[in-house]
Amino acid sequence: MxxxxxxxxxxxxxxxxxxxxxxxxxxxxxxxxxxxxxxxxxxxxxxxxxxxxxxxxxxxxxxxxxxxxxxxxxxxxxxxxxxxxxxxxxxxxxxxxLSRMNRVLRVSAEDFDCTVEAGVTRMALEAHLRDTGLFFPVDPGADATLGGMAATRASGTTTVRYGGMRENVMALTVVTAAGEILRTAGRARKSSAGYDLTHLFVGSEGTLGVTTEVTLRLHPVPEAVAAAVCAFPSAEAAVTTVIEALQSGLTPARAEYLDAVQMGAVNRAFGMDYSVADCLFLEFHGEPEDVRRQAEALGELATANGGSEFRWETEPEARGLLWRARHQAGFAALSLRPGAVPWSTDVCVPISRLARCVTETRADLDSAPFPGTMLGHVGDGNFHVILLLNPDDPAEMAAAAAFDGRLVRRALAMDGTCTGEHGVGLGKQGALMDELGGAVGLMRAVKQALDPHGLMNPGKIFAAA
The missing domain is CATH 3.30.43.10 (Uridine Diphospho-n-acetylenolpyruvylglucosamine Reductase, domain 2)
Structure with a gap:
């Protein structure tokens, strides 16, 4: 049409x-x-x-x-x-x-920040920073634009240590619904000057204005990096290991969970030979001795929870292959059901309730009439479910919608959120109401004030009034 x-x-x-x-x-x-x-x-x-x-x-x-x-x-x-x-x-x-607006405008190594046009992609910025000793940590997997990442308040595999876009966006240049150009903040590391306009626009999904420039925090490239994969007897054992690591004061840079079904798909898609079991993908950053100490401590926790086959990688090429497998897990999952359409959803809960949420969701998925996988950023309580569906089967699509609804209700009952990083968009507007209730009315009032004619990305976050 x-x-x-x-x-x-x-x-x-x-x-x-x-x-x-x-x-x-x-x-x-x-x-x-x-x-x-x-x-x-x-x-x-x-x-x-x-x-x-x-x-x-x-x-x-x-x-x-x-x-x-x-x-x-x-x-x-x-x-x-x-x-x-x-x-x-x-x-x-x-x-x-905004793809033509793809210039890195400024890098201030002494201030650990940079300003980019909104069309610069995450990997383009990474390449630009390669010889500076600095890096930008937010890593959602996809090579998204930094303007889009700000608009959706993106996060990813490194959020557990470095935070997501919420923590790493310092200022924005925005074109308002009236066509006015405004700068939301300066480059100071903190400010008490008025409303926090920067973070009003971060996560607004393009409904309040068009972001054209983004000022970002940068971080020093760590002196040492070590990554590992470890297999566990259950999802609960894997998640419990991460929770105990955080409670013990360990600071993993990444703590990713992939279930046994997903690991089988990763092996098949990328020619790897990891255990087909619930696994953690882990990474530590820092000084060599600190990385070694934290890796050993986490290894002890993993062993106590039944973890086995700990495989550490320190060489950049090997680590790159490991994280490529994690980032491409969604594509790998499609091999489980050729011709299927994926339905990817996410929730986030307090980490103390994560093991229960993951275990209950796994049981729910096992009883579904379609295959699916689970994976996620368990260090911050966020996980994803990928459902593999026949779009021509109305019964399957209805069952998927029912599954998604149960997942959201489970997360909200645990004081979590309907989406940790995918955003609301079209798909989770009802869930947003269930989560925040009357606060959505205040969001509508902000939208009305800044975009009185409802022209900016209408129909997203909440249906047009």
């Missing part, structure tokens, strides 16, 4: 204005629009009616002003890696693709 079959055509005046502004960097081509529809996983592809590719903050502001004048929706777009339909054009409109 084409956008024109669903939405009124874009105003001719808007199309002319954007074409004059951007020339070849503005298009209504159906194939390009289709690429920006945010489809995949369980969400339909809902393409915009046009795509703009601005190259500067000023051009973004001009695009937004033009759309505001014609009451046309604006959908910010980074790399399109989000999982809950964040970039779908549910009301049509113009997608603002």
């Amino acid at each position: 084409t956008p024109s079959a669903v939405h009124a055509p874009l105003p001719e005046g808007l199309v002319r204005r954007l074409a004059d502004l951007l020339g070849e960097h503005f298009t209504v081509n159906a194939a390009v629009c289709g690429h920006h529809g945010g489809g995949g996983m369980r969400h339909p592809n809902l393409p915009p009616q046009a795509v703009a590719f601005p190259g500067t903050t000023e051009e973004v502001a001009a695009v937004v002003r033009a759309c505001a004048d014609h009451r046309t929706p604006v959908i910010p777009f980074g790399a399109g890696t989000s999982l809950e339909g964040h970039v779908s054009a549910v009301a049509g409109g113009v997608t603002v693709d």
Whole structure:
């Protein structure tokens, strides 16, 4: 279905204005629009009616002003890696693709920070920093843009030590719904000056404005790094090991859980020979002696919980292969059911309740009418479930929705959240109401104040009023 079959055509005046502004960097081509529809996983592809590719903050502001004048929706777009339909054009409109804004504007090694345009990807920044002795730690796996990561408040495998985007974004340049350019903060490490506008926009999923520049905290590259895989007799034993490690004062940089089903898929997809068991992927950063001490202490905890086959890797190439297997686990899972469509969901709970939540979820998944895997960032209480579904079977899709609902209710009953890092988007709007109740009304009020015509990424987080 084409956008024109669903939405009124874009105003001719808007199309002319954007074409004059951007020339070849503005298009209504159906194939390009289709690429920006945010489809995949369980969400339909809902393409915009046009795509703009601005190259500067000023051009973004001009695009937004033009759309505001014609009451046309604006959908910010980074790399399109989000999982809950964040970039779908549910009301049509113009997608603002920030991929041309891909410059690292500044690196201040002495201040441990940098400023990048929103279209810079995580791996591009990593390459730029390679000879500086610094790195940016937030690692969601996908090579997402840093603007998109800020918009979805992304986190990932290293959050347990370094935090996610919430902790590592210092300031933003944002184009508001009215087309105004504002800077949310300076580069000071702390401030008590007024409302925290930076973190109002971090996690707003493009519903309050378009982020065009991001100032980020950087961290020193650790002197020593050691990574390991360890097998356990159960999910509870693996998760308990991580909880005990944190309670003992250990500071793993990564603590990732993969269930036995997922480990079998990883072995098959990547030609590895890990135990087909519930496993932890672990990593420690620091001075060599500290890394050795923490690794030994964690090894003792793992052994006490039935852990075995501890395999340590210290060489960069070997560690890279290990983490590639973890980051590509979702693709590996697809090999369990060729032709299936994945439905990936996540929750997060206090770590003291994580073992119970994981164990109950595993039992629920074992009784489901479709295969699935579990994995996650158990060091911060966040885990994912990947359901492998036949999209042409309504009964399976209904069973998946019921499973997802039970998972969310289980997490909320444990004082957790319906999503640790995927965000709300289209998929978890009802769950957000269950979690926060009346606070969602305050979110709507903020949205109304900053975007009174409801043009910024409409239909996300909560349905349009």
